[in-house]
Amino acid sequence: MKDALAALFGAAFTVAACYALGSVAAARLRLPLRRQEKFPLAFLLGAACLHLAIFAILALKIAYTPVLIAALAIPIVWAAWTGDWRLPPGKGAPSRSLFDWAVLLLFGGIALWYTVLYLSNAWAPEFSPDGSGYHLGLVARYLRAHGFERVETNFYSSLSEGVEMLFLPAFAIGKHSAAALVHFAFLIALALAMLAYGKRIEKPWAGAAGALLVYLTPVVGIDGTSAYNDVAAAGIAFGVFYLLELWELQQEPRILIAIGLLAGYSYAAKYTAAVIAIYALGLVAWKARRLKPVIAVAACAALMALPWVIKNWIYFQNPIAPFANGIFRNPYITPDFERGWTSYLANYGLKTRWELIPEVMWRGSITAGILGVALFALPLGFLALRWRPGRRLLIPGALFLAAYFGNVGTRFLIPSLPFLTLALALALEPLLPVLVLLVAFHAWLSWPPQVRRHSPDAWTLQHAQFRAALRRVSQDQFLSRFWEYHQAHMIEKYVPEGGRVLAFGNLPDAYTSREIIVSFQGALNTRLADMMNIGWAESFQPTRVLVFSFPERGLRRVRILQTARVSNVEEQWSVHEVRFAHAKQELPRRGEWRLRAFPNPWDVQMAFDNSEATRWRSYENARPGMYIDVDFGREEIVDQVRLETSQDDPDVRLRLEAMDEHGNWTTLADHAKVEPMKYDGSLRLAATHELHLRGVDYVFVRDSDWGASEYSGLPQSWGLKRIAHDWGATLYRIAPEGSIEESKR
Amino acid sequence: MKWIAIAGAALALCGCQNMPEPYAPPVQRQRFENFQPYRVNRVLNMADPDARDHFVQDIADKLEGTWRWTAQRPTVSLTPASNQHLLYSIEFTIPKVTFQETGPVTISFYVNDHLLERKFYPEAGHYVFEKPVPPEWVPLDKPSILAAEIDKVLAPKDEDRKYGFVLVKLGFAE
Numbered sequence: 001m002k003d004a005l006a007a008l009f010g011a012a013f014t015v016a017a018c019y020a021l022g023s024v025a026a027a028r029l030r031l032p033l034r035r036q037e038k039f040p041l042a043f044l045l046g047a048a049c050l051h052l053a054i055f056a057i058l059a060l061k062i063a064y065t066p067v068l069i070a071a072l073a074i075p076i077v078w079a080a081w082t083g084d085w086r087l088p089p090g091k092g093a094p095s096r097s098l099f100d101w102a103v104l105l106l107f108g109g110i111a112l113w114y115t116v117l118y119l120s121n122a123w124a125p126e127f128s129p130d131g132s133g134y135h136l137g138l139v140a141r142y143l144r145a146h147g148f149e150r151v152e153t154n155f156y157s158s159l160s161e162g163v164e165m166l167f168l169p170a171f172a173i174g175k176h177s178a179a180a181l182v183h184f185a186f187l188i189a190l191a192l193a194m195l196a197y198g199k200r201i202e203k204p205w206a207g208a209a210g211a212l213l214v215y216l217t218p219v220v221g222i223d224g225t226s227a228y229n230d231v232a233a234a235g236i237a238f239g240v241f242y243l244l245e246l247w248e249l250q251q252e253p254r255i256l257i258a259i260g261l262l263a264g265y266s267y268a269a270k271y272t273a274a275v276i277a278i279y280a281l282g283l284v285a286w287k288a289r290r291l292k293p294v295i296a297v298a299a300c301a302a303l304m305a306l307p308w309v310i311k312n313w314i315y316f317q318n319p320i321a322p323f324a325n326g327i328f329r330n331p332y333i334t335p336d337f338e339r340g341w342t343s344y345l346a347n348y349g350l351k352t353r354w355e356l357i358p359e360v361m362w363r364g365s366i367t368a369g370i371l372g373v374a375l376f377a378l379p380l381g382f383l384a385l386r387w388r389p390g391r392r393l394l395i396p397g398a399l400f401l402a403a404y405f406g407n408v409g410t411r412f413l414i415p416s417l418p419f420l421t422l423a424l425a426l427a428l429e430p431l432l433p434v435l436v437l438l439v440a441f442h443a444w445l446s447w448p449p450q451v452r453r454h455s456p457d458a459w460t461l462q463h464a465q466f467r468a469a470l471r472r473v474s475q476d477q478f479l480s481r482f483w484e485y486h487q488a489h490m491i492e493k494y495v496p497e498g499g500r501v502l503a504f505g506n507l508p509d510a511y512t513s514r515e516i517i518v519s520f521q522g523a524l525n526t527r528l529a530d531m532m533n534i535g536w537a538e539s540f541q542p543t544r545v546l547v548f549s550f551p552e553r554g555l556r557r558v559r560i561l562q563t564a565r566v567s568n569v570e571e572q573w574s575v576h577e578v579r580f581a582h583a584k585q586e587l588p589r590r591g592e593w594r595l596r597a598f599p600n601p602w603d604v605q606m607a608f609d610n611s612e613a614t615r616w617r618s619y620e621n622a623r624p625g626m627y628i629d630v631d632f633g634r635e636e637i638v639d640q641v642r643l644e645t646s647q648d649d650p651d652v653r654l655r656l657e658a659m660d661e662h663g664n665w666t667t668l669a670d671h672a673k674v675e676p677m678k679y680d681g682s683l684r685l686a687a688t689h690e691l692h693l694r695g696v697d698y699v700f701v702r703d704s705d706w707g708a709s710e711y712s713g714l715p716q717s718w719g720l721k722r723i724a725h726d727w728g729a730t731l732y733r734i735a736p737e738g739s740i741e742e743s744k745r
Numbered sequence: 746m747k748w749i750a751i752a753g754a755a756l757a758l759c760g761c762q763n764m765p766e767p768y769a770p771p772v773q774r775q776r777f778e779n780f781q782p783y784r785v786n787r788v789l790n791m792a793d794p795d796a797r798d799h800f801v802q803d804i805a806d807k808l809e810g811t812w813r814w815t816a817q818r819p820t821v822s823l824t825p826a827s828n829q830h831l832l833y834s835i836e837f838t839i840p841k842v843t844f845q846e847t848g849p850v851t852i853s854f855y856v857n858d859h860l861l862e863r864k865f866y867p868e869a870g871h872y873v874f875e876k877p878v879p880p881e882w883v884p885l886d887k888p889s890i891l892a893a894e895i896d897k898v899l900a901p902k903d904e905d906r907k908y909g910f911v912l913v914k915l916g917f918a919e
Contacts, residue, residue, distance in 0.1 A: 329764070331765075537794075537795055538795070538798075538824065539795040539798045540795075589770035589773065590770070591769050591770065592769075593769060593770050594767035594768070594769065595767055595768045595769070595770065596767045596768075601764060601765050601768075602765060604768055605768050605770065605771040608770045608771065609770075609771045609772070609773065609774050610773040610774045610775075610776075611774035629767075631767065647798070648795075648798075678886070681776040681777050681778065682777040682778060685777035686774065686776075686777050689774070689777065706790075706792075706793060706794060709788070713919075
C-alpha cells in the first residue's frame, strides 16, 4: 500500500505543480480562460514550463530528490499565495430536456466507467514495452547520474524528452507507475479540453462526443495509461489549437506567448507533434499578416525547443538526432541504421498502405493497437467543412495524418484523433441520436473483453487492475507474468554495479540499473554485435583478400577508392584489414601513419588493428567516392596492398590511388585480384576480447536470438562463461583476459 | 529575407561538423589461437539474415515468419568446420494445404548427392529428421550440398511455381 500511495502522490504532486505553474502563467498572461478551460489549458501550459525547469536541473546535474521536490513545491506555493490556483466562476447550469439528461447520464456513466478502468491500469505497476524500456529507462538513468549524460548506446536518448521531464520527479517519488499516472493526467486534460472546446463553440454535445470518441479508443486507453508520450503530444497539440482559437477571438498579443510556449513544447514532447507548431506559425502569419506576431510565437517556441536541439548538438553532434545523420555525421548513430529504421517505421513490414486499414482499425497485431471499427465513421467529419470550426479542426487533423505516414504505428494516429473526432461529432451533431449511438457503439466495442475477442493480438488493456494498483498484489508478483521482467532481474542479480551487457533485443531497462547495450540502438552497439556475428556467421568473416599488385615504388600517401554505384541499398563497403607489403613482407604499421576514411572516419582504426574480428564499415550504402586513406608520414617502398574482407559486399569495386608530389591522386591499380583467405586464429576469442577492451564483459542472449545456438553450443570457444540461464535466455560473462581456461571449466 | 538568410547560415554552420583528426594505427592485436574443438554444426534457420547466401535452389526468397516455402528439391550449401560426428538435420512441415492435393509423400534426404534416407510421410504435420552423416561424404574446407526432395508437389495452374513443403531449418548438427 505504501508503494501505491507513493505512486499516487508522486503523480498528483507533479500534476498539481503543472497546474499551479500554468495557473500562474495564465494569470500573468491574462489568458481569457473560462472555468472549464482553466484546468486543462493551465495544466498543459504549466507542463511546458515545468519541463523546462526539470531540463535545467538535469543540465546542471543537481537532480537530487530534494531539488526535484522543491521544483514541484515552489509553483504550488506560488499559485496558492497569489490565488491564481482558483478556478474562475462559472455560469449557471443551462436548462436541459429529458433527452439531454439521458444523454448526459449515458456519456457521464461511460466516462466514469472507463476512467476507473484507466486509473487502475495506470496505477498498477508499469510494464508497457517502451515505457519500461527507454522512456523510464532513461529517466531512471538520469536520476542515477543526477543529470543528463551522453547515452551513446541508446539512440532513443537523442529524441526530445519533454514529457519524460515530468515523469522524472514523479518517478523519483513514486517510481514507474507514478510516471504512467502523469501521462494519464494528460489524457484527462485532453478530454476536458475537447469538452470545453465544444462548449466554447456552443456545440457542447459535439465536444462531449468528440472527447469520448478519443477517450474510449483502445489505443488511446493503453497508451494514455502507460509511460508513453503520444497522448501527451495529442493534448499539447490540441492545447495549441485551442489557444489559437482564443487568440483569434480576442486578438490579445499576450496569448501568442502561451501559443509559442506550448507549440515549442510540442517539439520537446515528440518530434512528430511539432506539426502543430508549423500550423500555429502559419495561422498567425495568415491572420496577423505581420511578422512581429510570428516572431513572438517562434521565439517562445524556440525557448522550449532549442534546449533539446542544443543538447543533441552537444551530445550527438547532430541537432536533430536521430535523423539526418548523413548530413550531421557523427560517431553515435549511423546513416545505415537510420535508413533501415525509418524505412521500417514507414511500413512496419506491410506490403501496401491499404493493409494499414485493417491493421489500425481492428487487427492491431503489427502496428500495435487499434482505433476500433466505430471510427470508420471518421470520413463523415468532412461534412463539418460547412462550418468554420469544422474547417479549422480538419486542417491540423490533416497535417497530423500526413505526418503519420512517417511512422505507421497505430499510436502515431493519436495526435490527429482529437481534431478528426471533433469534426465528426460536429458533422453528426444535428443528428444527435446518431451521434449518441456512435459513442455508445464505440464504448461497447472498446471495452477490453470485446477488444480481446475481436483483436486478440492487439496491444490493448486487458481488464481493470485494482488489486495490482493498490499493491494488494505485490509489484514483483504482478510483473512476474512478463518474462522480460525476469530477464532484467537476472541481469540485475548477476551483473555487478557498473557492468555493461551486450544484448540482441530490447529489455525493460527501467527495471535494471545495469547498462544494456542493445545491438541496434547505437553505432557502438552495432559494432559490438558485428564483432560477435563475425565470430560465427560465414558471410561476415574475412574469407577473401583483394590484392593490388604493382611495380615497386616509393609512396607517401595511398588511398583505396570505392568506384561502383551499388543498387542494393543494404550493401555497405567493409574491410577487415588493410596491409601494405614490399617483396612479400608486410610493412610494420608505424605510429607515424595517419589513417582517414570517408564515410565513418571514426572506425578506420578497425581496419588497421590486426584483428580479424573487427572491420571498418561504411555504415551507409556503398557509393563512388568512399575511401580509406593512409599517409605514411614518409616515403615507403610498396609493391602490394592487400585488403582482407568478407563476402557481403559483392558489388563493391575498388581502385588504388597514390598521391603525387603535387597533391593529386593518380591511379596505381584499377582492379584487385581476389584470393581466398582462411584465417586460422580464433575469431570468437578475438571478438569477445574486443568487447572486453570496450568495457563490455557480459553478453545476454535469448534462445530465439540470431546465432543463439552458436553461443550456447560451446561457450568456451568464445571465452564465455555461462553464469545464468532462465526464462528463455542466457547470461554469459566474458572470461577475463588470459583466463580462457576458466571458461572451459 | 534577412531572417531566412540568417536561419540558412545557422543551419549550414550546423553542417560544419567536427570531423576527427586522422588516426594513428591502434595497438596491434595478437592472434588468438583457434580454440578446438569449435562446435562443428551449421544449421541454417530460414530466418537467419544470411540464409539466402546459402540457398542453391528451390527455396522461396520470401520469408514467412520463421519459414519458407520450398519447391521440389530445396538445396543449401554449407561448410561445416569438421566432418566428424555430423548429423543431417532438417525441421519442416508438410502443410494440410498441400497434403490435401498430394496425399502421402516421400522425402529423400541427400548430402552431396549421396542418398542418406528416403522416408514416407503418411500425414500432414511438423517433422524433424536427423541422421548421422558418413564423414567421407563431407569434404573438409569445401561447401557441402544438402538437399531434401519431395516426390509430389502442389502446382496451382494459375501460378508459375510449385509448393513442396514448409522448411524451417536445414543443416549439419552434431
